[in-house]
Amino acid sequence: MLLDKMELWKKAISIRKQLGEDATSPIDIFALAYSIDRLSIVFYPLGKHISGICIKGDRNNVIGINSSMTLGRQRFSMAHELYHLYFDGDMVAVCSKKIGVGSEKEREADQFASFLLMPPDALSNMIKKIKKSPSDRLSVEEVVRIEQFFGVSRQALLVRLIEEKELTRQEAESMQQNVIWSAGSLGYDDTLYKPVPENKRYQTYGFYIQQAKRAFEQGLISNGKYEELLLSAFRSDLVYGDADERGEVLD
Secondary structure, three states: OOOOHHHHHHHHHHHHHHOOOOOOOOOOHHHHHHOOOOEEEEEEOOOOOEEEEEEEOOOOEEEEEEOOOOHHHHHHHHHHHHHHHHHOOOOEEEEEOOOOOOOHHHHHHHHHHHHHHOOHHHHHHHHHHHOOOOOOOOOHHHHHHHHHHHOOOHHHHHHHHHHOOOOOHHHHHHOOOOHHHHHHOOOOOOHHHOOOOHHHOOEEEEHHHHHHHHHHHOOOOOHHHHHHHHHHOOOHHHHHOOHHHHHOOOO
């Protein structure tokens, strides 16, 4: 049986608090995920139909994010996978690109992710401030403002606004076109609506990198093996250096 929205909101609040955040502010979901103990995060192009994957083990866990999708979608995917990490008893979860479809667990994870990134109170208050009167309909300009504030994809926000009866399906459908232009024409950065650059689509962070470093420092593996482990995790920047760092400025 699908958990009710109140129960999923409570779970989202509990994870926010566990990760050191308040109940309403926009969050940097990746920064929070990097702080989770014994979690490795892998960014990898997973094709057109999979948004992410969560694999749980006895001593460590792995979350994979489809890096070929837009940044906004990747943020939602990370929030979705955190539901599987903390609340799903299954050891492996492979997640679809589409939001709000699939098994009960997938729909629960989507609702949890929406609440984690866009807390109900915060979203409601923002909409009230935007509207001149309760009967006003949201414009595409106002939708852009909301998605930029919370850092979510257009798809994720439209699904939520339909659920909250702030948009009809017909209104939402008209806002699915010219997404990047609609943000750029209002002066917003379009990074949220694009995938990361090709050279950043293969990356590993978190526990795996920490463990490789610890093993090397403790003399358990050679320098060559350490570099091999880093390269297998797509972290050539830690082996050969990153060209972007040559102009690094300490401020």
